[in-house]
Amino acid sequence: xxxxxxxxxxxxxxxxxxxxxxxxxxxxxxxxxxxxxxxxxxxxxxxxxxxxxxxxxxxxxxxxxxxxxxxxxxxxxxxxxxxxxxxxxxxxxxxxxxxxxxxxxxxxxxxxxxxxxxxxxxxxxxxxxxxxxxxxxxxxxxxxxxxxxxxxxxxxxxxxxxxxxxxxxxxxxxxxxxxxxxxxxxxxxxxxxxxxxxxxxxxxxxxxxxxxxxxxxxxxxxxxxxxxxxxxxxxxxxxxxxxxxxxxxxxxxxxxxxxxxxxxxxxxxxxxxxxxxxxxxxxxxxxxxxxxxxxxxxxxxxxxxxxxxxxxxxxxxxxxxxxxxxxxxxxxxxxxxxxxxxxxxxxxxxxxxxxxxxxxxxxxxxxxxxxxxxxxxxxxxxxxxxxxxxxxxxxxxxxxxxxxxxxxxxxxxxxxxxxxxxxxxxxxxxxxxxxxxxxxxxxx
Numbered sequence: 001x002x003x004x005x006x007x008x009x010x011x012x013x014x015x016x017x018x019x020x021x022x023x024x025x026x027x028x029x030x031x032x033x034x035x036x037x038x039x040x041x042x043x044x045x046x047x048x049x050x051x052x053x054x055x056x057x058x059x060x061x062x063x064x065x066x067x068x069x070x071x072x073x074x075x076x077x078x079x080x081x082x083x084x085x086x087x088x089x090x091x092x093x094x095x096x097x098x099x100x101x102x103x104x105x106x107x108x109x110x111x112x113x114x115x116x117x118x119x120x121x122x123x124x125x126x127x128x129x130x131x132x133x134x135x136x137x138x139x140x141x142x143x144x145x146x147x148x149x150x151x152x153x154x155x156x157x158x159x160x161x162x163x164x165x166x167x168x169x170x171x172x173x174x175x176x177x178x179x180x181x182x183x184x185x186x187x188x189x190x191x192x193x194x195x196x197x198x199x200x201x202x203x204x205x206x207x208x209x210x211x212x213x214x215x216x217x218x219x220x221x222x223x224x225x226x227x228x229x230x231x232x233x234x235x236x237x238x239x240x241x242x243x244x245x246x247x248x249x250x251x252x253x254x255x256x257x258x259x260x261x262x263x264x265x266x267x268x269x270x271x272x273x274x275x276x277x278x279x280x281x282x283x284x285x286x287x288x289x290x291x292x293x294x295x296x297x298x299x300x301x302x303x304x305x306x307x308x309x310x311x312x313x314x315x316x317x318x319x320x321x322x323x324x325x326x327x328x329x330x331x332x333x334x335x336x337x338x339x340x341x342x343x344x345x346x347x348x349x350x351x352x353x354x355x356x357x358x359x360x361x362x363x364x365x366x367x368x369x370x371x372x373x374x375x376x377x378x379x380x381x382x383x384x385x386x387x388x389x390x391x392x393x394x395x396x397x398x399x400x401x402x403x404x405x406x407x408x409x410x411x412x413x414x415x416x417x418x419x420x421x422x423x424x425x426x427x428x429x430x431x432x433x434x435x436x437x438x439x440x441x442x443x444x
Contacts, residue, residue, distance in 0.1 A: 001287040005265040008108075008256075014039070016244070018232030019109070019116075019225070019254060020270045028112050030147055032154040035115040041160065043231030044122045048168050055127040059230070061238035063252050068095055068186070068223030071251075071318045071328060081210040082218040084129045091219040092130040094121060094227060095191055096137040096144075099183040100301035101352055102334040105256040105268055106224035110137070110144035113228070114151040118174065120227030122160065123234055125172045128220055133174040136191050139181050148176050183356035187405050188221040189213075190358065201360045202405040225256060248274025249317040257316065259285040261335030262292055268332075274320075278312040280333060292337040296421070300329020302349050303410030305417035306342075325417065342422040343429060346415055347375035353411035364408035367398045371415060383430045391426075392419055 010017045012024025022029050022038045029035050047055050060075030084090060094117065098106045110117060117135070125133055137145050152174060155161055163171045182200050185191045189203035192214050213219025233241050242252040251273035257280050258268040264286030271280070277297060281287065288294055296306045299316065305326035307314075314320050321328045336345060354368035371394050377383040395416040398408040419426065427433050 002265070002283050003286065005267065005286065006269060006284050008268050008270055010270065014232070015236070015240075017254065017270045018236075018241075018244075019228050019256060020113075022116075023112060029116075030114065030150065032115065032151070032158065035113075039235065040115055041119050041122075041155075041231075043234035044119050044126075044160075045166070047123045047126055047234050048166060048170070052127045052129055055123065055234070058233065058238050059127070062229075062233050062241040064226065064229055064233065064241075065251060065253075065318070066223055067225035067229075067255070068330070074222055074226055077210065077222075078124070078128060078220060080208070081128055081220055089131045089215070089217050090129060091214040091217055092121060092125045092128060092133040093188075093191065093195070093214065093219060093221040094133070094135040094224055095186065095188065095221055096135050096141070096224045097179055097183075097185045097191060098141070098224070099138055099181070099186060099356075100303065100330055101349070102260050102298065103258075103301045103330045103332045104260075105258060105330065105332060107141060107144060108256075108268055109224055109228050110141065111147060114144070114147040115155070116228050116231060117224055118148070118151055118155065120230040121174060122172070123230040124220065124222070124227060125174070126168075126170055129170070130172060130220070133172065134195060134214075135174070135176045136185070136195055137176060137178055138185075139178045141178075145176050145178055152176070182358070183352075184358045184405075184407060187407070190405070191221065192219065199358075201358050202407075229253060245273040245317075248272050249315055250319065251317040255316075255331050257284070258332035259335055260332065261297075262289045262337050263287065263335055264289055273317045274315040276313050277307075277316055277333060280316070281312070281335060285335075288335070288337060292339070294335065295338040295340060296336040296342065296345075298329075298334040298414065299326050300331050300333075302334070302352065303327075303413055304329040305413045306336075306421060307417075308421055325420075327413070341379070342418050342425050343375065343379045346418040347372065347379055349414050350375055350411060353407065357407060361404035361408075363398050363403045364405075364411075367394055368408060368411055370394065371411075378426055378429050381429055381431065384432050385427070385430050388419070388423070388426050388430065391415060395419070 009020040009024045012021050014021040064074045065071045187202050190200045194200040209219040254270050260266045269284045294309050298304050311324050318328045350371045354372045357364045359365040374387040395412045400409045
């Protein structure tokens with residue numbers, strides 16, 4: 001067990017920590033001169049010496065998986081974008097809305113390394129022949145938005161934005177757009193609606209944004225951490241990137257893992273895919289606080305299924321966590337100790353999801369508040385066994401294919417797993433639980 005906090009960037013080696021190694025040189029890298037001194041924009045400058053199709057081939061070979069939670073390969077997603085017919089604008093969007101409870105990795109990258117995100121978006125924009133880009137950031141990330149806007153001013157003055165960028169003939173503008181603060185904007189079509197000034201409801205798909213997205217034009221949406229991977233891949237190659245997790249996972253590259261809750265050192269660490277939860281919690285987060293024992297953990301934010309201490313040695317990659325009955329999500333672990341009431345913990349999560357529903361479809365709009373009502377009654381000691389049965393039914397009725405988007409199914413994941421592993425805690429709180437009759441011999 002680690003007794004001192006470990007730095008996010010390891011030993012500061014760019015070969016092993018491509019996302020965070022610069023933070024071993026400076027705590028913040030805000031100035032363009034500092035970033036370029038640390039190999040900044042070298043990946044972008046290499047990309048513009050290649051044809052866009054050649055850059056796309058590199059990204060596909062690296063198998064860069066989306067870091068927003070879905071884990072869909074970025075290269076495949078990009079290849080589905082409608083061909084450039086020169087008929088109008090093409091949009092590139094960064095999803096920086098980061099409102100998943102327990103998730104704070106994108107905030108670190110934007111506040112400490114704003115140019116790295118922008119360089120990644122320039123690479124993506126050039127590859128996709130985009131004309132306009134937007135960083136859609138949650139309104140509460142005030143400092144991050146300021147740093148990003150300042151970084152954009154710096155590169156615009158250097159000729160990295162605007163018309164005929166670095167004499168390539170490519171025109172591209174990039175803007176920071178602050179959102180009003182809704183969790184549903186993490187769904188890409190709801191984000192696009194909000195960006196357009198509409199109500200943040202998800203859209204029917206198809207058509208997918210790659211064909212008809214923002215303002216009806218071809219659009220690509222990726223997460224902050226996804227874009228942050230691109231500069232190093234262009235600089236060092238796809239084979240190097242795939243080798244970062246060799247022997248640990250089929251998922252290539254590194255991931256920013258994190259832990260929150262009653263651990264000794266809550267924080268973030270860049271580690272290879274396939275790192276186990278035990279290593280994250282015990283080695284990097286320093287283990288549970290003195291006198292506490294681990295009871296449960298969420299592997300990737302509030303919308304993933306609870307896992308138990310028996311799952312700690314499972315590699316933290318998409319396939320392994322899915323086989324264990326959960327989802328990798330954002331890889332930021334939420335840790336619960338044995339003193340935590342799982343009814344209260346689940347009720348707290350469901351209250352968030354009920355509040356953040358866009359209200360577009362009936363199962364989500366009405367079903368989530370019913371789950372909260374039942375959980376509150378059980379927690380207060382006023383619930384019945386029928387309430388537990390209703391909660392179990394909701395996990396089926398609000399599941400994938402029964403709702404317009406993935407919001408309600410995501411809300412059901414912690415609920416269904418809490419009922420699976422700690423149903424006894426729910427039953428112990430209801431008023432009409434069956435009384436077990438025992439004989440005198442058994443009592444003796």
